Amino acid sequence: MKQAAFSLLTCLTFAGCSTNDDTFSVVRSTLLPNQQKFDARFLFAAGQGARQLKLALLEFEEGSIILSDSSREGVETWITADGGTVMTRDQMIVGLRGFGAGLMAADVNQSQAMVRAGKQGITERFHTYLNGNDETVTRTYRCQIAFRGTQEIVIGASPVKTNLISEDCTSLDQSFQNLYWVIPGNNRIVQTSQWTGEFIGMVATQVVP
Amino acid sequence: MTRGFAGFLAMVCYVGWISHSAAQNLSTYGTPGLIDMPTAEVLPDGHLGFTVAGFGNTVRGTMVFQMLPGVYGTFRYSFLQDFFGSAQPTAPSLYDRSFDIHFQLRHESKKWPSVAIGLRDVGGTGIYAGEYLVATKTFADRLIVTGGMGWGRLASNGGFQNPLCFNNNRFCTRPPSGAGGIGGTGQLDFGNWFRGDAALFGGLKYQFNDRVALLLEYSSDSYTQETSRGIMAVNSPLNFGATYQLSDATQLSAYYMYGSEFGLQLSYVINPASPRNNAGTENAPPALVPVDQVAAASWNLPKRRPDQPGAQQVLAQRIKDEGLLLEGLQVEGGTATVRIENFRYGSSAQAVGRANRALANTLPPRIDTFVVVLLRNGLPITRIETRRSDFAALEQDIDGAWRSLARADVGDAFRMYGGVLSEIYPRFDYRLGPYIAFAFFDPDNPLRGDVGLQLNGDIIARPGLTFSGQLRQPIFGNLDQARRLSNSVIPHVRSDWPLYAKASDLELSHLTAEYIWRPRRDFFARLTAGYLEPMYGGVSGEVLWYPLGSRLALGAELNWTRQRDFDMMFDFRDYNVTTGHASAYYDLGSDYFAQLDAGRYLAGDWGATFTLKREFNNGFKVGGFFTLTTVSFEDFGEGSFDKGITLEVPLSWFTGKPSRRTVGQTIRPILRDGGARLIVRNRLFDYTRAERGPQLASQWGRYFK
Numbered sequence: 004m005k006q007a008a009f010s011l012l013t014c015l016t017f018a019g020c021s022t023n024d025d026t027f028s029v030v031r032s033t034l035l036p037n038q039q040k041f042d043a044r045f046l047f048a049a050g051q052g053a054r055q056l057k058l059a060l061l062e063f064e065e066g067s068i069i070l071s072d073s074s075r076e077g078v079e080t081w082i083t084a085d086g087g088t089v090m091t092r093d094q095m096i097v098g099l100r101g102f103g104a105g106l107m108a109a110d111v112n113q114s115q116a117m118v119r120a121g122k123q124g125i126t127e128r129f130h131t132y133l134n135g136n137d138e139t140v141t142r143t144y145r146c147q148i149a150f151r152g153t154q155e156i157v158i159g160a161s162p163v164k165t166n167l168i169s170e171d172c173t174s175l176d177q178s179f180q181n182l183y184w185v186i187p188g189n190n191r192i193v194q195t196s197q198w199t200g201e202f203i204g205m206v207a208t209q210v211v212p
Numbered sequence: 213m214t215r216g217f218a219g220f221l222a223m224v225c226y227v228g229w230i231s232h233s234a235a236q237n238l239s240t241y242g243t244p245g246l247i248d249m250p251t252a253e254v255l256p257d258g259h260l261g262f263t264v265a266g267f268g269n270t271v272r273g274t275m276v277f278q279m280l281p282g283v284y285g286t287f288r289y290s291f292l293q294d295f296f297g298s299a300q301p302t303a304p305s306l307y308d309r310s311f312d313i314h315f316q317l318r319h320e321s322k323k324w325p326s327v328a329i330g331l332r333d334v335g336g337t338g339i340y341a342g343e344y345l346v347a348t349k350t351f352a353d354r355l356i357v358t359g360g361m362g363w364g365r366l367a368s369n370g371g372f373q374n375p376l377c378f379n380n381n382r383f384c385t386r387p388p389s390g391a392g393g394i395g396g397t398g399q400l401d402f403g404n405w406f407r408g409d410a411a412l413f414g415g416l417k418y419q420f421n422d423r424v425a426l427l428l429e430y431s432s433d434s435y436t437q438e439t440s441r442g443i444m445a446v447n448s449p450l451n452f453g454a455t456y457q458l459s460d461a462t463q464l465s466a467y468y469m470y471g472s473e474f475g476l477q478l479s480y481v482i483n484p485a486s487p488r489n490n491a492g493t494e495n496a497p498p499a500l501v502p503v504d505q506v507a508a509a510s511w512n513l514p515k516r517r518p519d520q521p522g523a524q525q526v527l528a529q530r531i532k533d534e535g536l537l538l539e540g541l542q543v544e545g546g547t548a549t550v551r552i553e554n555f556r557y558g559s560s561a562q563a564v565g566r567a568n569r570a571l572a573n574t575l576p577p578r579i580d581t582f583v584v585v586l587l588r589n590g591l592p593i594t595r596i597e598t599r600r601s602d603f604a605a606l607e608q609d610i611d612g613a614w615r616s617l618a619r620a621d622v623g624d625a626f627r628m629y630g631g632v633l634s635e636i637y638p639r640f641d642y643r644l645g646p647y648i649a650f651a652f653f654d655p656d657n658p659l660r661g662d663v664g665l666q667l668n669g670d671i672i673a674r675p676g677l678t679f680s681g682q683l684r685q686p687i688f689g690n691l692d693q694a695r696r697l698s699n700s701v702i703p704h705v706r707s708d709w710p711l712y713a714k715a716s717d718l719e720l721s722h723l724t725a726e727y728i729w730r731p732r733r734d735f736f737a738r739l740t741a742g743y744l745e746p747m748y749g750g751v752s753g754e755v756l757w758y759p760l761g762s763r764l765a766l767g768a769e770l771n772w773t774r775q776r777d778f779d780m781m782f783d784f785r786d787y788n789v790t791t792g793h794a795s796a797y798y799d800l801g802s803d804y805f806a807q808l809d810a811g812r813y814l815a816g817d818w819g820a821t822f823t824l825k826r827e828f829n830n831g832f833k834v835g836g837f838f839t840l841t842t843v844s845f846e847d848f849g850e851g852s853f854d855k856g857i858t859l860e861v862p863l864s865w866f867t868g869k870p871s872r873r874t875v876g877q878t879i880r881p882i883l884r885d886g887g888a889r890l891i892v893r894n895r896l897f898d899y900t901r902a903e904r905g906p907q908l909a910s911q912w913g914r915y916f917k
Binding site for chain 1: 487914
């Protein structure tokens with residue numbers, strides 16, 4: 004009898020139901036993370052043949068294909084299979100949602116302009132993070148954009164000749180290095196390694212032809 | 213007895229999964245220290261620590277909270293096996309509850325040590341009563357040296373004449389602790405503090421590497437009571453220990469103590485402001501669509517096919533997808549007003565952001581202003597007006613959240629009942645799932661609990677009018693096995709809880725009709741009738757004055773109640789009482805919140821309850837309260853007066869997913885009848901606070917999340 008009752012309660016913990024309360028689904032998805040479904044918007048974008056981008060969370064050793072969801076005023080929003088989004092401006096990450104990381108916004112205008120112009124020099128960038136206490140903190144970084152030589156990388160199955168550009172940024176207590184692989188001539192960014200904050204750390208992207 | 217919310221135990225177990233804070237050595241008393249002796253250190257501000265330590269016949273479980281940067285408080289539950297021995301053959305062991313408080317008087321500097329003063333076991337039985345003055349200094353980042361002077365129990369080894377006695381005779385002798393017997397527990401022993409002999413203690417902590425630290429201390433505690441009762445031997449004042457940092461948050465310690473006992477301890481320290489999932493892992497909001505694409509959407513075209521949904525249907529679905537309910541839509545000129553119920557987000561600001569996004573992605577470009585009215589069961593609480601252009605312009609702005617708050621017009625939603633969609637009312641909500649209820653500190657079994665099935669049902673007949681019920685069916689547990697019946701000399705308004713547990717099977721927790729309305733601007737009112745809570749039924753009325761964003765709110769409540777029968781179904785007992793309170797709620801700033809409730813309690817006693825909470829911006833709350841009433845300490849019985857600790861944790865703090873639910877627990881050393889208050893659902897301050905109070909603005913950082 005007790006075993007049956009315990010089984011019932013265990014079952015209810017996972018199958019408890021409610022009209023307007025997400026509690027049971029939240030607990031289910033937390034305790035059984037591998038049971039999560041593909042996000043509907045991701046599936047819709049996939050069905051529409053949306054443009055793809057390779058994304059890797061380097062410190063978590065996770066990688067996946069993300070899909071273009073929308074583009075507005077120079078910012079492209081990419082959606083992940085589990086419903087997170089990455090916002091980019093010319094492949095430079097300006098926001099993350101749904102990763103636990105709180106990169107709410109980034110002002111990368113100066114760095115973007117310098118990389119696209121193929122120049123070297125000093126820029127400023129600003130990141131706003133949302134922390135676990137629901138507070139936003141804006142950090143200012145001073146960055147050095149520098150040319151690091153040429154590199155041949157593979158995109159899809161094809162070798163591509165690129166210029167490697169580094170962006171070394173520091174603030175009072177943080178420092179990081181972003182790398183951009185750009186096509187000589189038009190300076191279009193095709194591959195990156197970018198720092199998105201202390202929680203997620205380095206993120207790599209590569210365009211999918 | 214303390215009855216908890218379903219899931220609390222699961223969440224406590226789940227703590228193994230969660231966050232992390234800087235390492236800090238905690239003693240067997242659960243406080244920053246060496247092995248048994250305190251140091252002058254403190255935890256980082258706001259941190260919360262839990263320890264379990266065992267050696268010989270003693271087990272101590274402790275919760276310590278760094279309530280201010282220099283002040284921590286501690287609640288401890290100790291088990292001393294065979295403490296009473298054959299003198300009490302039916303209950304040979306001692307279960308003891310104690311509180312400590314520690315003040316760091318100065319921080320450590322390059323030259324000078326940190327200095328602290330502390331009180332152990334204030335207001336308990338006094339078995340651990342002792343005071344100390346201690347200094348701690350770090351050398352070469354690895355060696356931490358502590359030296360101090362103790363009084364009371366901390367002067368039971370190597371005691372000498374109290375230096376404070378030099379100029380004041382009243383410090384020369386120390387009255388016995390707990391002289392008033394069990395009835396005197398709970399009272400502060402002011403007359404004992406820093407009196408009687410003093411003794412020196414000290415020790416070293418050497419940080420061997422990042423994970424391992426070695427401990428050595430000279431203890432000024434001779435464990436007099438334990439040794440005299442033969443449950444412990446003290447052969448040496450020297451204690452030795454080693455700690456191993458299992459993770460950022462978890463520490464395992466092993467000790468060799470007093471030349472006779474081996475001990476083990478597990479410590480866990482968390483930072484409530486830093487949950488494991490940081491800002492949360494909920495699904496991202498839909499991307500904001502360019503306005504020309506919205507204009508060209510099929511529902512915004514002048515001619516659409518009959519089978520295509522209209523803008524209202526699309527909007528309702530999109531708002532539903534965000535965990536919100538669209539209850540009303542009004543379009544006047546260029547302004548669209550939506551009434552929404554937030555079922556998902558702990559942060560109302562995030563709900564407003566999601567609603568505005570749905571509006572921006574759905575309504576035609578001629579709508580240039582969005583007004584979101586936040587509701588609770590149809591009751592309009594707050595309105596937020598946003599320019600559509602601001603929302604679009606600030607979405608990617610580096611300071612978008614705060615600029616959007618600055619540009620928003622936030623106001624009272626008094627009388628904003630208009631535009632209710634015809635299909636909304638009546639609305640039926642239900643919830644079926646497991647529950648857990650606890651009772652702590654019964655000497656026969658310190659942790660009692662029931663696990664069972666719970667069904668809630670609500671019919672919201674119209675805005676503010678709710679018929680609600682809850683049934684519980686315990687499936688297994690031991691609440692009904694409590695043998696200690698109340699010996700209270702005042703009406704048994706709470707202390708008969710074991711009789712309720714024994715007599716009930718299927719429990720009707722509540723069955724009420726409730727109406728909540730807005731009598732005028734800044735005011736809320738509630739009238740509830742029926743079976744109000746597991747032990748009482750009757751009628752309850754309340755009025756709350758709560759200006760938008762105000763730090764201060766004032767309320768008044770009047771209840772006519774009758775005690776329910778022990779079977780927790782439909783019958784009543786003979787006892788009835790009129791109770792009521794005037795309440796003041798005040799946000800002190802810097803995460804602190806105070807509440808004062810003064811009035812008449814269930815036993816007919818008059819008095820006041822003072823509550824102080826540390827409320828983190830993410831909704832994690834740690835608090836304490838006490839109640840003093842016209843019931844004398846003697847008539848109250850063990851504990852002298854009602855008091856306790858509260859812990860409330862948003863479910864999202866554990867899961868990273870948004871939720872309005874919290875898991876929480878009130879821990880009372882003992883539940884008696886003095887200062888007992890009616891537990892009525894949906895008291896107005898808590899009911900309206902998330903949409904009304906300063907936290908609406910303080911969590912605005914989640915607006916674009």
